[in-house]
Amino acid sequence: MGVLACRQKNSRGTFKPHLAVSFRSEDGKVCTFSVDSTRVPKKQPQPDAYLITHAHSDHHGKSAMLSELSVCADKTAVALEIRHDRKFKGRTVDMCGSIEVNGTTVRTYPTGHTAGAVAFYWENDVGTRILVTGDVKDPSALPKCDLLITEANYGDHDDPSCHFEDDLEGFRSALDSSPQVAFGAYAFGKAQRAVELLREIGHDGPIAMEEKSLILSNRLLDEPGELVGLGEFDEDVVCIVPPWDLGKLPRSMAKYVMTGRQDYYYPSLQISDHLDANGLVDMVEKVDPEMTLVYHPGGDRPGKFASYLNSIGRGAVCLEDVDNILGNENL
Numbered sequence: 497m498g499v500l501a502c503r504q505k506n507s508r509g510t511f512k513p514h515l516a517v518s519f520r521s522e523d524g525k526v527c528t529f530s531v532d533s534t535r536v537p538k539k540q541p542q543p544d545a546y547l548i549t550h551a552h553s554d555h556h557g558k559s560a561m562l563s564e565l566s567v568c569a570d571k572t573a574v575a576l577e578i579r580h581d582r583k584f585k586g587r588t589v590d591m592c593g594s595i596e597v598n599g600t601t602v603r604t605y606p607t608g609h610t611a612g613a614v615a616f617y618w619e620n621d622v623g624t625r626i627l628v629t630g631d632v633k634d635p636s637a638l639p640k641c642d643l644l645i646t647e648a649n650y651g652d653h654d655d656p657s658c659h660f661e662d663d664l665e666g667f668r669s670a671l672d673s674s675p676q677v678a679f680g681a682y683a684f685g686k687a688q689r690a691v692e693l694l695r696e697i698g699h700d701g702p703i704a705m706e707e708k709s710l711i712l713s714n715r716l717l718d719e720p721g722e723l724v725g726l727g728e729f730d731e732d733v734v735c736i737v738p739p740w741d742l743g744k745l746p747r748s749m750a751k752y753v754m755t756g757r758q759d760y761y762y763p764s765l766q767i768s769d770h771l772d773a774n775g776l777v778d779m780v781e782k783v784d785p786e787m788t789l790v791y792h793p794g795g796d797r798p799g800k801f802a803s804y805l806n807s808i809g810r811g812a813v814c815l816e817d818v819d820n821i822l823g824n825e826n827l
Protein backbone atom coordinates (compact mmCIF):
# COMPACT_ATOMS: atom_id res chain seq x y z
CA MET A 497 0.00 0.00 0.00
CA GLY A 498 3.05 2.26 0.23
CA VAL A 499 2.35 3.28 3.81
CA LEU A 500 4.51 2.74 6.88
CA ALA A 501 2.83 3.07 10.26
CA CYS A 502 5.37 3.92 12.95
CA ARG A 503 5.36 4.39 16.66
CA GLN A 504 7.61 7.02 18.10
CA LYS A 505 9.60 6.91 21.29
CA ASN A 506 10.33 9.79 23.57
CA SER A 507 13.59 10.44 25.39
CA ARG A 508 12.62 8.18 28.32
CA GLY A 509 12.28 5.26 25.93
CA THR A 510 8.53 4.95 26.33
CA PHE A 511 6.18 5.23 23.39
CA LYS A 512 4.75 8.57 22.46
CA PRO A 513 0.98 8.56 22.06
CA HIS A 514 -0.61 7.05 18.98
CA LEU A 515 1.41 6.92 15.77
CA ALA A 516 3.02 8.47 12.73
CA VAL A 517 2.24 7.53 9.14
CA SER A 518 5.00 7.69 6.49
CA PHE A 519 4.33 7.53 2.76
CA ARG A 520 5.46 9.09 -0.51
CA SER A 521 3.48 12.05 -1.76
CA GLU A 522 2.18 12.10 -5.32
CA ASP A 523 5.37 13.89 -6.40
CA GLY A 524 7.56 11.24 -4.76
CA LYS A 525 8.67 13.00 -1.56
CA VAL A 526 8.76 11.00 1.67
CA CYS A 527 6.21 12.50 4.06
CA THR A 528 5.35 11.75 7.66
CA PHE A 529 2.15 12.74 9.42
CA SER A 530 2.01 12.44 13.17
CA VAL A 531 -1.49 11.48 14.33
CA ASP A 532 -2.97 12.68 17.64
CA SER A 533 0.45 12.67 19.24
CA THR A 534 2.64 14.99 21.27
CA ARG A 535 5.40 17.08 19.70
CA VAL A 536 8.79 15.66 18.81
CA PRO A 537 11.57 17.75 20.41
CA LYS A 538 12.82 20.51 18.07
CA LYS A 539 16.30 18.98 17.70
CA GLN A 540 14.82 15.80 16.22
CA PRO A 541 13.48 15.43 12.67
CA GLN A 542 9.98 16.87 12.57
CA PRO A 543 6.98 15.30 10.82
CA ASP A 544 5.43 17.18 7.91
CA ALA A 545 2.29 17.68 10.02
CA TYR A 546 0.85 17.00 13.43
CA LEU A 547 -2.73 16.05 12.66
CA ILE A 548 -5.13 16.73 15.56
CA THR A 549 -8.51 15.07 15.04
CA HIS A 550 -10.25 16.86 17.92
CA ALA A 551 -9.67 18.67 21.21
CA HIS A 552 -10.14 15.88 23.77
CA SER A 553 -7.03 15.66 25.91
CA ASP A 554 -6.34 12.00 25.11
CA HIS A 555 -5.63 13.13 21.53
CA HIS A 556 -2.84 15.43 22.72
CA GLY A 557 -3.69 18.68 20.97
CA LYS A 558 -2.46 20.49 24.09
CA SER A 559 1.10 19.65 23.03
CA ALA A 560 0.70 19.56 19.23
CA MET A 561 -1.05 22.98 19.14
CA LEU A 562 2.28 24.61 20.01
CA SER A 563 3.86 23.49 16.72
CA GLU A 564 3.50 25.49 13.52
CA LEU A 565 3.20 22.11 11.81
CA SER A 566 -0.06 21.25 13.55
CA VAL A 567 -3.24 20.92 11.49
CA CYS A 568 -6.79 20.74 12.81
CA ALA A 569 -10.29 22.01 12.09
CA ASP A 570 -10.87 25.66 12.91
CA LYS A 571 -13.27 24.78 15.74
CA THR A 572 -10.74 22.38 17.26
CA ALA A 573 -8.20 25.22 17.35
CA VAL A 574 -10.77 27.42 19.13
CA ALA A 575 -11.57 24.65 21.62
CA LEU A 576 -7.87 23.99 22.31
CA GLU A 577 -7.20 27.69 22.92
CA ILE A 578 -10.12 27.97 25.37
CA ARG A 579 -9.38 24.70 27.14
CA HIS A 580 -5.65 25.23 27.56
CA ASP A 581 -5.40 29.01 27.57
CA ARG A 582 -2.58 29.02 25.04
CA LYS A 583 -2.28 30.15 21.45
CA PHE A 584 -2.78 27.66 18.64
CA LYS A 585 0.30 27.99 16.43
CA GLY A 586 -0.56 25.68 13.54
CA ARG A 587 -2.84 25.85 10.51
CA THR A 588 -6.59 25.30 10.45
CA VAL A 589 -8.94 23.82 7.89
CA ASP A 590 -12.73 23.81 7.42
CA MET A 591 -14.79 20.90 8.73
CA CYS A 592 -15.38 19.80 5.11
CA GLY A 593 -12.30 21.30 3.54
CA SER A 594 -8.82 20.60 2.31
CA ILE A 595 -5.32 21.81 3.07
CA GLU A 596 -1.97 21.33 1.30
CA VAL A 597 0.81 19.75 3.33
CA ASN A 598 4.11 19.58 1.43
CA GLY A 599 2.45 18.62 -1.84
CA THR A 600 -0.22 16.35 -0.36
CA THR A 601 -3.85 17.44 -0.35
CA VAL A 602 -5.40 16.49 2.99
CA ARG A 603 -9.19 16.53 3.08
CA THR A 604 -11.39 16.72 6.16
CA TYR A 605 -14.71 15.06 6.96
CA PRO A 606 -16.79 15.65 10.10
CA THR A 607 -17.15 12.70 12.47
CA GLY A 608 -19.84 14.16 14.76
CA HIS A 609 -17.84 13.26 17.88
CA THR A 610 -17.32 16.81 19.22
CA ALA A 611 -17.47 20.29 17.74
CA GLY A 612 -14.50 20.45 15.38
CA ALA A 613 -13.91 16.69 15.24
CA VAL A 614 -12.75 15.66 11.77
CA ALA A 615 -11.29 12.70 9.96
CA PHE A 616 -8.27 13.34 7.69
CA TYR A 617 -8.01 11.77 4.24
CA TRP A 618 -5.22 11.76 1.67
CA GLU A 619 -3.75 9.65 -1.11
CA ASN A 620 -0.14 8.60 -1.55
CA ASP A 621 2.01 8.12 -4.67
CA VAL A 622 0.50 4.73 -5.52
CA GLY A 623 -3.07 5.93 -5.02
CA THR A 624 -3.65 4.36 -1.59
CA ARG A 625 -6.50 6.25 0.07
CA ILE A 626 -5.72 6.78 3.75
CA LEU A 627 -8.39 7.80 6.27
CA VAL A 628 -7.63 8.72 9.89
CA THR A 629 -10.86 9.15 11.81
CA GLY A 630 -10.13 10.00 15.43
CA ASP A 631 -13.21 9.26 17.53
CA VAL A 632 -16.45 8.84 15.61
CA LYS A 633 -20.12 9.37 16.42
CA ASP A 634 -21.53 9.75 12.93
CA PRO A 635 -19.68 8.07 10.04
CA SER A 636 -22.17 9.15 7.36
CA ALA A 637 -19.84 11.78 5.83
CA LEU A 638 -16.76 9.52 5.71
CA PRO A 639 -15.37 8.56 2.29
CA LYS A 640 -14.30 5.10 1.13
CA CYS A 641 -10.64 4.31 1.74
CA ASP A 642 -7.97 1.61 1.39
CA LEU A 643 -6.32 2.05 4.79
CA LEU A 644 -8.55 2.99 7.71
CA ILE A 645 -6.87 4.24 10.90
CA THR A 646 -9.58 4.37 13.52
CA GLU A 647 -10.72 4.07 17.14
CA ALA A 648 -12.30 1.36 19.28
CA ASN A 649 -13.51 3.14 22.42
CA TYR A 650 -16.46 0.71 22.46
CA GLY A 651 -14.92 -1.92 20.22
CA ASP A 652 -15.17 -4.97 22.49
CA HIS A 653 -18.05 -6.97 21.03
CA ASP A 654 -18.20 -9.34 24.00
CA ASP A 655 -18.61 -6.54 26.55
CA PRO A 656 -22.31 -5.64 27.03
CA SER A 657 -21.34 -2.06 27.94
CA CYS A 658 -20.06 -1.64 24.36
CA HIS A 659 -23.58 -2.08 23.01
CA PHE A 660 -25.89 0.88 23.49
CA GLU A 661 -28.24 3.33 21.88
CA ASP A 662 -28.71 6.97 22.78
CA ASP A 663 -31.62 7.36 25.19
CA LEU A 664 -33.27 10.33 23.51
CA GLU A 665 -36.65 9.47 25.05
CA GLY A 666 -35.07 9.46 28.51
CA PHE A 667 -33.48 12.81 27.79
CA ARG A 668 -36.84 14.22 26.75
CA SER A 669 -38.57 12.83 29.85
CA ALA A 670 -35.81 14.24 32.06
CA LEU A 671 -36.41 17.68 30.58
CA ASP A 672 -40.14 17.37 31.34
CA SER A 673 -39.62 15.96 34.84
CA SER A 674 -39.42 19.29 36.66
CA PRO A 675 -39.46 23.04 35.91
CA GLN A 676 -35.88 23.11 37.15
CA VAL A 677 -33.64 20.52 35.55
CA ALA A 678 -29.86 20.17 35.59
CA PHE A 679 -27.79 17.99 33.29
CA GLY A 680 -24.28 16.93 34.29
CA ALA A 681 -22.08 17.04 31.17
CA TYR A 682 -18.36 17.57 30.61
CA ALA A 683 -17.60 21.13 29.52
CA PHE A 684 -16.16 20.18 26.14
CA GLY A 685 -18.11 17.75 23.99
CA LYS A 686 -21.02 16.61 26.13
CA ALA A 687 -22.15 20.11 27.12
CA GLN A 688 -22.41 21.18 23.47
CA ARG A 689 -24.26 17.96 22.64
CA ALA A 690 -26.68 18.72 25.49
CA VAL A 691 -27.37 22.22 24.12
CA GLU A 692 -27.93 20.84 20.62
CA LEU A 693 -30.26 18.11 21.89
CA LEU A 694 -32.26 20.60 23.97
CA ARG A 695 -32.70 22.86 20.94
CA GLU A 696 -33.58 19.89 18.71
CA ILE A 697 -36.38 18.79 21.02
CA GLY A 698 -37.81 22.29 21.09
CA HIS A 699 -36.49 23.84 24.30
CA ASP A 700 -36.09 27.45 23.22
CA GLY A 701 -35.69 29.14 26.62
CA PRO A 702 -32.39 30.18 28.16
CA ILE A 703 -29.91 27.51 29.23
CA ALA A 704 -27.73 28.32 32.23
CA MET A 705 -24.20 26.93 32.04
CA GLU A 706 -21.03 26.71 34.07
CA GLU A 707 -18.49 29.25 32.84
CA LYS A 708 -16.17 27.11 30.70
CA SER A 709 -19.10 25.18 29.18
CA LEU A 710 -20.75 28.51 28.38
CA ILE A 711 -17.70 29.98 26.64
CA LEU A 712 -17.08 26.78 24.65
CA SER A 713 -20.73 26.47 23.62
CA ASN A 714 -21.04 30.09 22.53
CA ARG A 715 -17.86 29.86 20.46
CA LEU A 716 -18.35 26.39 18.99
CA LEU A 717 -22.06 26.07 18.26
CA ASP A 718 -23.55 27.78 15.22
CA GLU A 719 -26.98 28.43 16.75
CA PRO A 720 -26.85 27.82 20.50
CA GLY A 721 -29.79 30.10 21.33
CA GLU A 722 -29.71 32.02 24.59
CA LEU A 723 -27.01 30.75 26.95
CA VAL A 724 -26.46 32.43 30.31
CA GLY A 725 -24.14 32.08 33.28
CA LEU A 726 -25.17 30.23 36.42
CA GLY A 727 -25.56 33.46 38.40
CA GLU A 728 -27.95 34.92 35.86
CA PHE A 729 -31.15 32.94 36.41
CA ASP A 730 -33.72 33.11 39.14
CA GLU A 731 -36.37 30.45 38.79
CA ASP A 732 -37.42 27.88 36.18
CA VAL A 733 -34.37 27.01 34.18
CA VAL A 734 -32.41 24.27 32.49
CA CYS A 735 -28.79 24.03 33.65
CA ILE A 736 -25.76 22.29 32.19
CA VAL A 737 -22.78 21.88 34.51
CA PRO A 738 -19.91 19.36 34.81
CA PRO A 739 -21.13 16.25 36.69
CA TRP A 740 -19.12 17.08 39.82
CA ASP A 741 -20.88 20.48 40.08
CA LEU A 742 -24.43 19.05 40.24
CA GLY A 743 -24.24 18.92 44.04
CA LYS A 744 -23.66 22.69 44.18
CA LEU A 745 -27.04 23.42 42.56
CA PRO A 746 -30.25 23.85 44.59
CA ARG A 747 -31.66 20.65 46.09
CA SER A 748 -35.02 21.33 44.44
CA MET A 749 -33.63 20.76 40.94
CA ALA A 750 -34.07 17.46 39.12
CA LYS A 751 -30.55 16.26 38.29
CA TYR A 752 -29.22 13.83 35.69
CA VAL A 753 -25.79 12.87 34.37
CA MET A 754 -25.21 12.41 30.65
CA THR A 755 -22.99 9.34 30.68
CA GLY A 756 -22.81 5.69 29.81
CA ARG A 757 -21.54 4.97 33.33
CA GLN A 758 -23.84 3.83 36.12
CA ASP A 759 -21.75 4.83 39.11
CA TYR A 760 -22.95 8.40 39.60
CA TYR A 761 -25.15 9.41 42.52
CA TYR A 762 -27.65 10.96 40.08
CA PRO A 763 -29.64 9.02 37.50
CA SER A 764 -27.72 8.62 34.25
CA LEU A 765 -28.88 9.30 30.73
CA GLN A 766 -27.17 7.18 28.08
CA ILE A 767 -26.10 9.83 25.60
CA SER A 768 -22.78 8.97 23.98
CA ASP A 769 -20.30 10.85 21.79
CA HIS A 770 -19.22 7.53 20.32
CA LEU A 771 -20.31 4.70 18.07
CA ASP A 772 -21.02 1.47 19.90
CA ALA A 773 -19.49 -1.88 18.91
CA ASN A 774 -21.93 -2.53 16.08
CA GLY A 775 -21.70 1.07 14.91
CA LEU A 776 -17.93 0.73 14.59
CA VAL A 777 -18.31 -2.38 12.45
CA ASP A 778 -20.91 -0.63 10.29
CA MET A 779 -18.46 2.23 9.82
CA VAL A 780 -15.75 -0.15 8.64
CA GLU A 781 -18.19 -1.83 6.24
CA LYS A 782 -19.20 1.58 4.89
CA VAL A 783 -15.70 2.94 4.20
CA ASP A 784 -14.67 -0.55 3.03
CA PRO A 785 -10.89 -0.53 3.58
CA GLU A 786 -8.45 -3.23 2.55
CA MET A 787 -6.82 -2.89 5.98
CA THR A 788 -7.82 -1.30 9.28
CA LEU A 789 -5.34 -0.10 11.91
CA VAL A 790 -6.98 0.53 15.29
CA TYR A 791 -4.94 3.21 17.07
CA HIS A 792 -7.07 4.45 19.97
CA PRO A 793 -7.73 4.32 22.92
CA GLY A 794 -5.16 2.68 25.22
CA GLY A 795 -5.98 -0.66 26.86
CA ASP A 796 -7.17 -3.82 25.19
CA ARG A 797 -10.11 -2.62 23.14
CA PRO A 798 -8.13 -1.83 19.95
CA GLY A 799 -6.78 -5.41 19.96
CA LYS A 800 -10.22 -6.85 20.61
CA PHE A 801 -11.78 -4.80 17.85
CA ALA A 802 -9.03 -5.77 15.39
CA SER A 803 -9.58 -9.45 16.28
CA TYR A 804 -13.31 -9.07 15.79
CA LEU A 805 -12.75 -7.49 12.37
CA ASN A 806 -10.43 -10.38 11.45
CA SER A 807 -13.13 -12.84 12.54
CA ILE A 808 -15.57 -11.36 10.04
CA GLY A 809 -13.02 -11.46 7.25
CA ARG A 810 -11.70 -7.92 7.41
CA GLY A 811 -7.95 -7.38 7.70
CA ALA A 812 -7.10 -5.42 10.82
CA VAL A 813 -4.26 -4.79 13.25
CA CYS A 814 -3.93 -2.63 16.34
CA LEU A 815 -1.25 -0.22 17.46
CA GLU A 816 0.47 -2.88 19.58
CA ASP A 817 1.09 -4.84 16.38
CA VAL A 818 3.04 -1.92 14.89
CA ASP A 819 6.72 -2.50 15.50
CA ASN A 820 8.33 0.16 13.33
CA ILE A 821 9.90 2.77 15.54
CA LEU A 822 10.64 6.29 14.43
CA GLY A 823 12.21 9.35 15.98
CA ASN A 824 14.08 7.67 18.79
CA GLU A 825 17.08 9.86 19.44
CA ASN A 826 18.99 6.81 20.72
CA LEU A 827 18.68 4.95 17.43
Ligand SMILES: [Zn+2]
Pocket residue numbers: 550552609631
Ligand atom coordinates in the same frame (compact mmCIF):
# COMPACT_ATOMS: atom_id res chain seq x y z
ZN1 LIG B 1 -12.66 12.08 21.93
